[in-house]
Amino acid sequence: MLYRDYFPLLKHHPEIIYLDNAATSQKPESVINEIVHYYEEHNGSPHRGAHILSVRSTEIYERGRDAVRDFIHANRSEEIIFTRNATESLNLIAYGYVMHEIKSHQNIVLSITNHHSNILPFQQLKHLGFELRYLYCDETGQFLDSELDKIDENTFLVSLPIISNGIGVIHDVKSVFDKADAVGAIKLLDAAQGVGHMEVDVQALNADLLVFSGHKMFGPQGIGVLYGRYELLDTFHPFLTGGDMIEYVTEQTSSFAPLPERLEAGTQNVEGVLGLTKAIEFIEEIGLKNIHAVEAELTTYAYEKMKSDDAIEIYGPTELNHRGALITFNLKEVHPHDVASILDSHHIAIRAGHHCCQPLMHHLNLQSTCRVSFSVFNTRDDIDKLYNAINEVKKVFYE
Amino acid sequence: MLYRDYFPLLKHHPEIIYLDNAATSQKPESVINEIVHYYEEHNGSPHRGAHILSVRSTEIYERGRDAVRDFIHANRSEEIIFTRNATESLNLIAYGYVMHEIKSHQNIVLSITNHHSNILPFQQLKHLGFELRYLYCDETGQFLDSELDKIDENTFLVSLPIISNGIGVIHDVKSVFDKADAVGAIKLLDAAQGVGHMEVDVQALNADLLVFSGHKMFGPQGIGVLYGRYELLDTFHPFLTGGDMIEYVTEQTSSFAPLPERLEAGTQNVEGVLGLTKAIEFIEEIGLKNIHAVEAELTTYAYEKMKSDDAIEIYGPTELNHRGALITFNLKEVHPHDVASILDSHHIAIRAGHHCCQPLMHHLNLQSTCRVSFSVFNTRDDIDKLYNAINEVKKVFYE
Amino acid sequence: MNSIYSELILEHNKSKHNKRELDHPDHVERGHNPNCGDDLTLQLIVKDNIIVDAGYIGSGCAISQASMSIMIDMVKGETVAFAKEKADIFFRMIRGESLTEEELESLEDAIAFESLNRMPARAKCGTLGWHCLEESLK
Amino acid sequence: MNSIYSELILEHNKSKHNKRELDHPDHVERGHNPNCGDDLTLQLIVKDNIIVDAGYIGSGCAISQASMSIMIDMVKGETVAFAKEKADIFFRMIRGESLTEEELESLEDAIAFESLNRMPARAKCGTLGWHCLEESLK
Numbered sequence A, B: 001m002l003y004r005d006y007f008p009l010l011k012h013h014p015e016i017i018y019l020d021n022a023a024t025s026q027k028p029e030s031v032i033n034e035i036v037h038y039y040e041e042h043n044g045s046p047h048r049g050a051h052i053l054s055v056r057s058t059e060i061y062e063r064g065r066d067a068v069r070d071f072i073h074a075n076r077s078e079e080i081i082f083t084r085n086a087t088e089s090l091n092l093i094a095y096g097y098v099m100h101e102i103k104s105h106q107n108i109v110l111s112i113t114n115h116h117s118n119i120l121p122f123q124q125l126k127h128l129g130f131e132l133r134y135l136y137c138d139e140t141g142q143f144l145d146s147e148l149d150k151i152d153e154n155t156f157l158v159s160l161p162i163i164s165n166g167i168g169v170i171h172d173v174k175s176v177f178d179k180a181d182a183v184g185a186i187k188l189l190d191a192a193q194g195v196g197h198m199e200v201d202v203q204a205l206n207a208d209l210l211v212f213s214g215h216k217m218f219g220p221q222g223i224g225v226l227y228g229r230y231e232l233l234d235t236f237h238p239f240l241t242g243g244d245m246i247e248y249v250t251e252q253t254s255s256f257a258p259l260p261e262r263l264e265a266g267t268q269n270v271e272g273v274l275g276l277t278k279a280i281e282f283i284e285e286i287g288l289k290n291i292h293a294v295e296a297e298l299t300t301y302a303y304e305k306m307k308s309d310d311a312i313e314i315y316g317p318t319e320l321n322h323r324g325a326l327i328t329f330n331l332k333e334v335h336p337h338d339v340a341s342i343l344d345s346h347h348i349a350i351r352a353g354h355h356c357c358q359p360l361m362h363h364l365n366l367q368s369t370c371r372v373s374f375s376v377f378n379t380r381d382d383i384d385k386l387y388n389a390i391n392e393v394k395k396v397f398y399e
Numbered sequence C, D: 001m002n003s004i005y006s007e008l009i010l011e012h013n014k015s016k017h018n019k020r021e022l023d024h025p026d027h028v029e030r031g032h033n034p035n036c037g038d039d040l041t042l043q044l045i046v047k048d049n050i051i052v053d054a055g056y057i058g059s060g061c062a063i064s065q066a067s068m069s070i071m072i073d074m075v076k077g078e079t080v081a082f083a084k085e086k087a088d089i090f091f092r093m094i095r096g097e098s099l100t101e102e103e104l105e106s107l108e109d110a111i112a113f114e115s116l117n118r119m120p121a122r123a124k125c126g127t128l129g130w131h132c133l134e135e136s137l138k
């Protein structure tokens, strides 16, 4: 069976070449079917009722927590908090922890490669007086050694992406987190572009906090994850408050449930958790090693092909073992949105713009770029077609 | 076609009598199918890309906004903000508006019938110094006239549910909001138990802010709505921040997109919005008048039947035109959880507990109650079976 | 019918022979279950490592009260070590772990709660009294 | 091929005859599109209600630049009222509202952008220049 055949959308639309996997993934049949099955067989409100549908929904929800725990090698199920997406997970960290704990003389150190969602929640707290610092990278995405000196004894938190969605670099997380450990700073890893593409092991990565979105890893929309080391997460203040996260509520004050409920307010998204669980099963069925091999091979193939073309300017890592399964580039003299529109008319889906990385773009002196990002179902043929279509763009603009 | 036949779960499980509709609704086939169709035909990241799947996902998302606008009779699409559930909508109001605007000498007036989600977000801000007041009701759920005097010239915001999920009363929203208007307070309506059961018209209801959850009105889990009158909503500060809600981001500061994007951070849940759109279509197909007629008839039938039984104590309105489609009650001498468990063994799904209304329970001097809540697919036969099963509970405990 | 509502459990729920306030208890441990509203308090008098008297007060569902009462019958007059061992076995039964036949038998009447391992919504009711016991003897 | 990338549009995109800085413009209106990174500034000289000169600077995609340039060709030497009327018709075309044949023809070369009403992702590019014009003439 071709990997493509696991995905109904791609089976129904053989003409579509989907190269926007870093924005959102396509959904395997097993994930879609499980959602249907849930609503046709088990749908109920979790956590609340004594009746069978409520009980089953609770079980499905909590089994999903265990599945995520195992998938990212967390120690305890209570370390897994379900959110609506990586963005909400990052906001939860900012509002539920940083806001309460940071001191005005301290600083937060962010990678310049961070996605907006990993910048703005901290900017929003700047009235508290702390400093926001950035680790600058060179044009291949590597941090210069001296940059790590920005992490000092006043550093409250360090945050970076495991893979930059802006230039595709796989960061050397260890060197950054070792420095953070040396000064006792909290280590936050944005794994949105990593999960489902490579092994993400919170222990091995030495992360205190880690976030990702289900929809980028074959899961449904509307579900995200926050992982937190238990001792740390247990000091988080409630963020969203309301139903299901309380113990006792009186008119003026309330006491809160223990982890993980304390950080999950209101009726939770069981469908989303179940879809995510199935997505994890899908990844494990194919195998992260296989996924990685396919994606690395395609990335290399596409990179070499594009690099040999003088009209194409590629950004990010030149050593391909530092690169995730995505390539950002520009066609000289052509605006990336024009490239994307013309490729779309050839049924090739790519992304153009600032990729929610304006500070990075500014740092690299780029306005906007084209991005192709791969998944296990892509093939060399897809890349050949991409390249042919780029040649059509050239015809339109160069001739 | 029987209404029940619209719902695959109920078709597959003819034995299940689902009377927990106030907790979450069952999903019509059309909603489930549309979710499948979305993932099989259109799935892409909204708002970002130039390619066809992204464009279609954006269209579906924005059409959903228009559908909600029309459904609740809002003036403008920008007045509709999508959240994950009613709870998040209420938190958005607290964090995005109240936190920034309320003065320490002011007060917030809440109905004692409020759901925890409509209490805790305001409690969390109490360090700002304002006062939290409650409108007390009598045991039928009516506010005594003198209670409305708690709404005074220092009242910043008044919030109540259109229908109490705790005792089923349909509140006289007009009298409360007229008083709020007289003192210039913001009027917030929690319509979670109203939408899909009765006409909810933000103009006629004279609400400044209104919230509800998709999953309680035949929509999927993971999607909720905040409505805000444009002039008011436009003064909201960003709450969740990150991707897609910005204009320009620099290292230290950012500017934000206009409404509605400004209040929707990160990759949005298109599936949820589409499911909600289909749920609205479903409601309009059957007709709110029909739904209301069926539910009112069932509520009356059940109420009369249960009232005639001395062992059953019913709470809430005695005039049935003040009652939504739910009945809370206790079987004398039997703990509600025991009732619910035994009914479950007869395949009857009801809810027992405090229904996320501890302050109300305390006010009415109740520990916990049983709740049955109806939907359009329920029948007199369901209620007969409920009543027979209650008699079985009596046998267990009384004989 | 739901097997958990057995004669035995209903009997304990009704008789309430262990529902009484002790004079001068050594240990008073309140256990509560916010979700259900169960709120029971266990009182113990322990002398020379023997539980010489026990009783409970409060309100709760039939399962929480019967489980508390059956537990009291079982541990009253026994050593602290004995009570702790039984608590451990009981918790393992509710978690659905497999017990030896010996262990299961040693739970005596409390075996009536075995099916709670398939009723997660009610497991907390059945273990409330045992949690109070465990906390008291810590 | 995507019909929007017509000869006409590409021609304007290449020739850049309206991409120039004016001396002492009366109106300078910057239009930007954060999502794409389009950032164009329209400059106008208006005398006695006539747009006597116009030009733009900045960077943007082919569609935004061509649309700006075609617009400048159309309104230069015309009255403010004429320009406003054309802007109104153009916006209605992009929103997909139905125009009379007369209205459509009056848009001259700008008709080339009609298909943007089926390309929501690019509509903002095509209207950027016209928004600058509308703001300038307010």
Ligand SMILES: Cc1ncc(COP(=O)(O)O)c(C=O)c1O
Residues within 6 Å of the ligand: A243, A265, A266, A267, A268, B022, B023, B085, B086, B087, B088, B115, B117, B118, B161, B163, B164, B165, B190, B192, B193, B213, B356
């Ligand atoms: C009246 C009322 N308000 C708010 C809520 C909260 O809704 P959700 O849990 O979907 O956020 C509920 C239901 O749980 C409710 O009944």
Ligand SMILES: Cc1ncc(COP(=O)(O)O)c(C=O)c1O
Residues within 6 Å of the ligand: A022, A023, A085, A086, A087, A088, A115, A117, A118, A161, A163, A164, A165, A190, A192, A193, A213, A356, B243, B265, B266, B267, B268
């Ligand atoms: C690196 C990175 N972090 C965070 C996000 C935010 O994810 P979401 O939009 O699902 O919240 C994304 C994707 O948009 C991303 O690529």
